[in-house]
Amino acid sequence: MSSCDTCPSKGTCNEQECSKTFPKNGNIKNIIGVISGKGGVGKSTVTGILATQLAKNGYKVGVLDADITGPSMPRVFGINNQRAQAIQHEGTEEVKFVPIQTEGGVKVMSLNLLTEEEEQPVIWRGPLITGVLNQMYTDTIWGELDYLLIDMPPGTGDIALTIMQSLPITGMVVVSTPQDMVSMIVKKVVIMIEKMGINLLGVVENMAYIKCEACGDKIKVFSKKPSEEHAKYLGANLLAEMPINLDMVESLEQGKMESFIRESKEYDELYNNFVKELNK
Template sequence: MSSPSQDSVRACLSGIHDPHTGTDLVSSQAVRGIGVDGDRVAIEIQLGYPAAGWHAALAEQVRAAVEALPGVARATVSVTSRVFAHRVQKELTPLPEVKNIIAVASGKGGVGKSTTAVNLALALQAEGAVVGVLDADIYGPSIPKMLGLEGRPDSPDGKSIEPKRNHGLQAMSIGLLIGEDTPMIWRGPMVTQALQQLLNDTRWQGLDYLVIDLPPGTGDIQLTLSQRVPVSGAVIVTTPQDIATLDARKALQMFAKVEVPVLGIVENMAVHVCSNCGHSEHVFGAGGGERMAAQYGVPLLGALPLDIRIREQADSGAPTVAADPDSPLSLAYRDIARRTAARLSQQARNKSIAFPNIVIQNT
């Protein structure tokens, strides 16, 4: 029996579908190398997004498919991930220590946006990324409580501030700089200046992703973010009910107008399962997020249940992905994180941070 060829192995890999990108491994340029030595094959796969929870399953799927080819006795498969910086809005470049900024937004309050943002950040980290969280809700900061952060952040030079850390995340919020009960009675320009200072003066360290938890609506903070902050993509959080999706559409359209790619929609509180009898009920309606995704041509990244544990764990300072990492709820967040990052990985890469500016002068 003749030995397999690289072309036959590549053709086999082109038939393996990546559920997170929606494309095959070859089309997504995940195949980094194919080596053939007689009846043995070695394959190197590098995903453009963090997916530690899927690496082993993908490696086994590839191994089984390749070993089914004629002439292949054994296949060795290596699967890794590498996160790149991706393109942002015109005339902006990524921050020096932040490869990608993902904005988490909603059209209205009360849809679980902040809870989704912190669990998304924790899920990205669980999949292998270095992640930070910026609380952009100046009037109602909730990230310190959700992440169990206490005390004021340090300022080593009196100008910059060190991010607070818990559960492995780097985090910053105006709530860390003021009293818990202190109201922020500020006008728009002061709010937008505060956001920029929190973003630019924080000493972020080697982040693959900075998740920004936006306040609800499409006001000053959102406008500042879209014009002055290098955002790689946005995630829209909604509940299934028509009122929530109506407002979420406005947030989606806002990002479209400022040329920030919408990575997808997360439908929160999709179904409630009674903890006593197990009865399922769509308290806020059904299918709203799916219909919205279909209407605007963006993916539905996932649907999360209305579960009291999500609220209790966030209130306790240990969100679901940190408190119960192996639970079905945490696995749902991790699947959403992989899909979000995979969607971003398909955007064009930002080349501006790869090379320094070179100026040639006559001396």
């Protein structure tokens, strides 16, 4: 089956250009996309949590920051002051990127690791962004990986379509917040995943509540509806209901989120359900 067979735009585009796939990488066993229909729901945070948990459990993990215009994975892992190296590959003229490895052993590649300053904006049109994404995936020296997690930009635009068409995606994780407005927008991504014939592993309902420090009760923030109801509307399994955790936010601001996640048991449910769905 070609990549165009499952594309909702089949027959209406330039298939010769659209159907170009990225070169296969036999060293990567599983490619997992983390996506949402809306920005600001914690997609990069969920990517960081899953990557950290996988590495903690002995897997070789890489993270590709595919949100070219809004990359944030270096900040998530506290490596934003480091820069990836570009080297000539084995005496040839080919340039390869050496990813930054976190304290927990996760290999990370992001455009923010290739620019002089992380605040430098990317003011590019779609085709150039797609080309850079291809280069970061293909020309990064990933080595042997059990999992490559792709932190995708929000929405159903060019990058999302390119990744779903051009890479052998093992499964997709969708991130949302329990709000009707957000669920409506995220539903578009869920439908896109289904139309592309990709395995939807489930949805993470993020920022669903705050836990009272005095009594331990869950205080709903955005909606009185249970997260299960929002997941049912999306037509996806609920992987986890995650709280607003100010301690985790503080650890992220200090560049120590990876160690915080490794020491916490709060995210075990997300990891266990992720592995369960992946092994079905």
